Amino acid sequence: MNRNIIIFFLLLLTVAVASCSKWDEYKQYTENGETRYVGKMDLVETFSGRLRIKMTALLPADPRITKTKITWNFGNDSVVFPISKGSGADTFKQIINITEGVVSFNIVNYDAEGNRSMTETVSGTSYGSKYESGLTNRPITRAELLPNGTTEVVWDSFDSTSGAKGAWLIYTTTGNKADSVYVPIRTTGTTTIPNLKLGTLLTERTLYLPTSTCIDTFYAAAQTIPVKSDVTSLYLSNTGPGFQRGTYDGNRWGTLGTPWNTNAAAKNKSGYGGYSADEGGVINWETWNNSPVIDGIVYQVTSAPLPAGTYTVSFTEYSEIQANSSVYCVAAAGSNGIPVLANLTTALGSVALYNGATIGATSPSQSDTRSFSFTISAPQYVSLGFLGNIVGSGNPGSYFQVKKIQLYSN
Missing domain, CATH: 2.60.40.10 (Immunoglobulins)
Incomplete structure (x- = not known):
């Protein structure tokens, strides 16, 4: 029985100590025993923004409140908002400009006599240039x-x-x-x-x-x-499918029609070359019957200067070019044509046609689409064409077709 009484009094003592602690926190709002605090904010929320936050809250139904002071950065920054209240609860909505980052706000209401509310604390985040x-x-x-x-x-x-x-x-x-x-x-x-x-x-x-x-x-x-974008029609013409010829032997071989230019080395078929009537008209060299091509060139110049930028040349091919020979599609700056093989590195860009056929054979052959890109830093004319160096000492010799050419602006 005595033990229970002791426990009971210990519990009373604990409650009393806790009550005193609460009173110590609370008594700063009292004077001479009379409570002098005003109502504090309730339901406070913050909404992120650009170097600012939006703060909303519910103002208590305390008509004495005349202002709200919000502090942050350890009290070094603050803003005061005047409050005009009626008798009921009101909504508080304000924009607060702050630096980028997470900020902890202390919110205190005041009346006209300087009496304050208990502090409401809330955090908010603003975003800026770092984010x-x-x-x-x-x-x-x-x-x-x-x-x-x-x-x-x-x-x-x-x-x-x-x-x-x-x-x-x-x-x-x-x-x-x-x-x-x-x-x-x-x-x-x-x-x-x-x-x-x-x-x-x-x-x-x-x-x-x-x-x-x-x-x-x-x-x-x-x-x-x-x-x-496909700019072929803006700067090139006679690009296939169905290349138009300039001259023709009446059977199969010919030269490309305007605006294509054909050098003498490209005419490996008795004054004709670079064109055949196959497939309705293709760019072509064939080297059967001991008719080699050495630095043979067909090319055309863009009809106007290409604007500065990056371009892609794309073409479709069928190739039986043998491994001892080469044909390149080439783009070169200016209107004077494309370089010979020894000077190919001076070109704006180039790509080789397939040349995987066995020497002395027509296979393996390949049909595909090939492309390359080049960049010019200022408007200029560009020469675009094909350069061939094809051995012609055997039968069968090498053979290829270019069926279509396209120019893209990238």
Whole structure:
């Protein structure tokens, strides 16, 4: 019995000590035993922004409140908002400008006599240049202006949990006006732009919300996207399929028609060469019957200077070129033609045709599409053509066809 009484009194003592501790915290709001504090903020929330936060709260139903003081940075920064209250609860909504980062706010209400409320503490996060500098644009695998006038933009995979919400594609229309299209991040596959002007670029800016409730939008740095476009018809002609001839032997061999130029070394068939009537007209050399080609060249010059930029030359071929011979598709600066084999390194770019046939045989042969790219830093004319060095001492000799050539602006 005595033991239970002792335990009971120990519990009373513990409660009394705790009550005194609470009173010590509370008595700063009292004077002469009379409570003098005002109501504190309730349901405080912060919403992230660009070098700012939005703070909302519920003001208590205390008509004495005249201002709210919010401090942060260990009290070194503060802002005061005047409060005009009625008798009921009101909503508090304010924008607070802060530096980038996470900030802890202390919120205190005051009445006209300087009496304060208990402190309400809340944290908030602002974002700025540090956050924005790390943002990346949604990757694009291909942007191409098609012959029908539409532009296809093919999107690569992207982390949709990164905060990205979508991307703006900004472009120049065929009517020389600035336009744009917004593509939500959930869009996959291909986006089509109906009226992008040939020879112009896309600009992409991906927008982000670092949190779902952020009050400001952030953007990745603007990125220029090259648009691949077929500019063959703008700068070249007689490019196949069905190459037009200039001269013809009435049977099979000939020379290419304008605007192609053919040097003497290319005419390995009794004054004809570089063209055959096969497949409706192709660029061709054949070296059967001891008719070799040594630095044979056919080329044409662009009809106008190509604007500065990167270009791709693409062509379709069928080849029985033997391993001891070579044919190159070549692009060279200027209007004086393409170089011979010894000077091939001076060209803007080149690619060899397939030459895997066994010497003295027509196989293995190959049909494919080949391409190469080149870049020019200023507008200039460009010569584009084919350079052949083909052994012709045996039967069968080498043989190839170029069926079509295309020039793309990248």
